[in-house]
Every structure is written in C-alpha cells, then in structure tokens.
Amino acid sequence: MQKPDTIEQVQALLTAQGYVCGRALAVVVFLALRLGRPLFLEGEAGVGKTEIAKALAAGLNRRLIRLQCYEGLDASSAVYEWNFPAQMIAIRTAEAAGAADRGALQAELFSDEFLIERPLLQAMRPDEHGAPVLLIDELDRTDEPFEAFLLEALSDFQVTIPELGTIQAPEPPIVILTSNRTREVHDALKRRCLYHWVDYPDFQREVEILQARAPQASAKLSREVVAFVQALRTEDLFKKPGVAETIDWANCLLALDVIDLSPEVIADTLGAILKYQDDITKLQGSEAKRILDQARASLAPS
C-alpha cells in the first residue's frame, strides 16, 4: 500500500487499525514516512508506543519486524549469524566426498545458504509489499555499544557483513524506536531520528481508544473507567497506569460482567491497573471510594 500523502490520511490509516491518535502524533508519523527518517518515541510504559508500529505495519500492509532490546544484545543476535553447525556439516561432507576445491567450499560456506538473518538484516532485504516496518523496542535496555552500532544501520540503512560485503536496503525500512527512559539514549542516535514524547491521552481521546479496543464495554462504563484511571494518574503513585492498563482493566470488568464501578469491584481488580504493592496498599480502604467519587464528579454534566 502506498504511503499516505497527507496528515489526515495518516490519522485515518491509524484509526482504521483501532489506533486512535492525536494530531501531534499524526504529524510526526507523517514526517517519518515522508522524510524516510526513523521515529524515536519516548513516554511512560503503556501509552501505546509499540502499538503505533503494529498499527502502521497493518495499515500499510507491510511486514512488521521487531527487535526487542535487552542488556547484552549484540550484533550477532540483532543482525546476522553464520549457521555454524550447518557449516561444520558441510565441511565434513565435503571432506568425506573428497572434494578438493577449497575455494568453492569456502565460497559456499559463506553464502546466503548458511546465513541466519536477524531482524536488522531482514529489514534491509527487499520485500514484495514494500519496505517493512522495523520496530526497535525498548532501546534503553541495551547497552551503549549496541546503540553506537545502530548508528550506521539507521542513517545509511545498510549493514556490513565482512564475508559478503555491505548490504543496503533498496528502500529504507520504516523504523520506529521506543524507549521507556530507564536511561538516557545517546544524542548521536537521537539526532538521526524524529523525536516525539507520547503522553497520556486526554479524557475524550482515552474514551475513544477504549471504545476502539474494548467495544463491548458500554459507553457509561468506558467513561467511568477512563475517569477513574485519569483521576488515579493525578495521585502520587510509583507507577501511573498507562492506556494499556485502562484497556486491560476494562476487559477484566467485562469478564466479570460488571456494568457499574463500585469500591468493592475496584478493590478486587486493582491488580489490573496498579503493578506495585506500595501503590495497591495506598489505594486500599476509603481511598478508592474517594477517587471514584472524584471521578464521578468530573463526569457529572456541567
């Protein structure tokens, strides 16, 4: 599918995938597509950074290639690796068969046949549907050497394999990088990207998101759920609930056939929105009721 030509088309494309996005985000996604630049998304956990990549891939009908970062991630698990056992077998077979042509054997050993492609290399390969969406998730979890390694891949869209030479993408992949900001990412990398801070949505947008993602929930319940979560975010919590938690929670409530929030129901399902024991204890007792009342008050027609 063709890349969208206007910002409105980006918004429509994402909405069609159930991703409700604001104008600000649509502008940067549009720019990333149009200028062929990687998009660096930061924000609290659960505000929908990873979802953007998924929605984009589905909306554009491109392949989604995901590189999940972790501490100790290195080039061999991110770019390529040689299939050593298969190479070993090939060598032994050649020996047993008495093949004497050493040059041919070597050329065969370091050919595509024995190459295991990892996400970065896959993303550089041509695809019939067009360049894939490359999601480099939670970049802040890797260590700095890997970040430095990404610089070449993200600015020139090429990777170098000593035995095969430099492989360049025929069309640059659509790159989305996400970070939870558990540490600062180096400026050199950020400079190659467009930057956007994904914030918690406002009330109206979060209701829209919830209705797109949990359509079975009644309008009344969705509004109550969102109002409660939004009120909760103003509290002093160790980890504020993200949009993902709102959706999870609404699904929990649906599974329990709840049609109306009450302090008891909230107490039973608190684990779906709060993930730290400290935060949960803080909300025990009358606190949940107070926030619920506050949320209801904000919902009252004014």
Add this chain to the structure above:
Amino acid sequence: MPELPPLSLPETPKLAQNITHFARALRKAGLPIGPGRIVDAVQAVAAAGFTSRRDFYWALHACFVSKPEHRLIFSQVFRLYWRDPRFLEHMMAMLLPAVRGVQEDKPADLGEKRAAEALLDGTQPDPEHIDDEQGTEIEFDASLTMSAAEKLRSLDFEQMSTDEVARAKRVLSQMTLPVQPLHSRRLIAAPGGPRPDWRRTLRAASRQGGEIQDIARAKRRIRWPNLVVICDISGSMSQYSRIILHFLHAVSNAQGAGWAKVHAFTFGTRLTNITRHLAQRDVDAALAAAGTEAQDWEGGTRIGECLHEFNRDWSRRVMGQGAVVLLITDGLDRDDPEALAREMHRLQLSSRRLIWLNPLLRWEGFAPKAQGIRAMLPHVDSFRAGHSIASIEDLARVISNPEDHGEKQRLMALL
C-alpha cells in the same frame, strides 16, 4: 539513502531564515541543536506543509526536541517567537512590571524565564523598531530575573580555602573507590574459558581449509557497576559536602578506576542531578557549575521528599544495572519518619548496595536518637563515618565487600 522530496521554497526564503533564528533562540535556551537539525526542520516543514499552526509546531517539535524536559522550553520559545515577529516588545511587557501595567503579578510560567533570556540575550533592538517606539531606550537587566534569595545561596567555592581543606582536597582527588566487577551476559574470547566459541572456531578452521585445530573458548565478559551518589548539601552538611564533592569529581573522572558510570545528585530542599557538571575536567569549573544548578545550598533538608523524588524520577533510570548507592547525609530530618523509612526501603530494594556515610558518626558516643536517623538506619546495607581522609580510605577498602555493615549492627542495638 532515503529519497527526499524536492524542497519547494519561495524565492525569498524568509521561512528558512526564521526557522534558523528560532533554532538559535532554542540553542540559547539550552537545547542542543546543530546545523543538521535546522536543515531537517526546514525539510520537515516543507514536507508537512505550512497550513496549520499546530502541524507547524509538531513538525518543528519532532526535529528540535530530543528530551522530555526540553518540551517545555520549546513550547515557551515557540509561543514567544512565532506569536509576533516583534517578540521583543512582548518580552518587555512580560518581564518589566512597570511596563506590564494593569495585568498585575501574574506568576511567570515554567520555562518562560529561560525562553525570555534566550530570546533577549545579545539581541540588539532593531533601530527601525526603536524609531517606531518614539525613540524609547530599552534597558534590560537579565540578572534581575533571578531572585535575590537564590543569588545569596548560590555558592562561592572560593571561600573554602583554608590550608587543611586544600590539602585534604588534594589527597582526596587522588583517591578512587575500587570496586569488584560484575559478570555480564556478553562473551569474550578466553583460552580455557568455560564455553566453546563456535564462531571463532569455524573462522579459524576456514582459514585452515576446514581443519579444526582446537576449539576456541569464551567466557563471560565482566562489566563494572554504576555508582550513584546522593549527597546532602543542606546547611548542617555544607562544610562536609563541599569536600566530598571534590572527592566525587575525582571518582567520576578517574578513567579506568572501575565504575562504569558515576551519577551524582545533591539534595537539600530539592533534588538536583549534577552528573553532567561533574564530568567537566576542571574541578573548580565543575563544582561552580554544580553550585549554580543546585540552588538549595545551605538551606534546609527534606530527606524524605528528596528521596521520594529520586525514587520516582531517577531510580529506574540510573540504577537499572545494579548500582551501588552512596548516600551522604547527617539524617537530621524533621518530616514524617514513616514516609522517610518507606523511601529508604524503596531505595535499598532498587540498589545493589546502599551505603550511608554520616559525618555525625565522628562524635564519640554517637547514638541514633534523631527520628530521621532511626527511620533510615534499618534500611541501609552499611553505615559508615565519612568525615576524614582515613574514613574515606576505609570506605574505599570495603565498598565492594557485601559482608561489610560498618557500624550498622552496633547502632541497631542502640535503637
């Protein structure tokens, strides 16, 4: 390389010029913006079109902002710069109460001061404009925007130059805190290592025509932990914290002394990250910069509040990889002891080791009587004095010894 759409700029590219000026204003406000970013921004605006103010804002935002804390500065500078080309007058109206007239004492928005300073600093008023204003001469003193109280408290490091202090600093600046390395998940080639390294084995074999001579081996690479220092700079600690900062500067600049990274925070009434300043090579410049950043020197202490701020905003950023935490404070805190204990507990849970240096321990017969100390003591791994060169040397000796508790056991018995 990505295909860029051709730029369709008007004949007289005023917009590009304006964006450049805007970028320069942002740079003055402290955003790191190089020429490359400006080119990006012009391209981005060309791509997004120049139809809606909101799109324009977000297009520039995507190019110029690279950290969440820059968003505020960006929006303020944007607001001031693009609202009206004659932003200078707006700035005057906003900054000088006499000119402001009827709209009294509106508290300045966050970031406004920085934005204002960035836009005004070094700007010569356009002579034509001055004619417009009936030749009014505009005087502007940026230093007036800083409150007198903060100025009074921003620190003069020159004053601490007694002979002993100078000598102590010299000795401390030679010292390091040696630490035990940690084992990483990455592998490194090592003869006799525990794991076979097939990749290297095969590479060697292919050089030999497929003949495997021996199996290369690998072991886990070692890496160094981070050090996080949280240092009290309130009034009761001032003499002490200045010297300790000298020491910290030495530790964070000691190449190859072990620590992967040294993060330093100061707190009094609020928490300040001074890591960036300590990275300056020259110790005086570094401490002067830290002194201007931390404006609560020699004020009161709110340990609980500041630790809460650290736990909420920083601990997951700087402690992710098993950091050793050095907390330097006298523990004299009059706030809620339960809240303090809770924050200390959280801090201990997220650190590899939590070491508390307390200068009060230098007194003979010190007993944990203050409620702040009583609240904090159970939650530290080690409790040590840190008032002299000798005590810092002791710390250096035991910092990576997990068995060391310092004086904690003795004092816990007194609780």
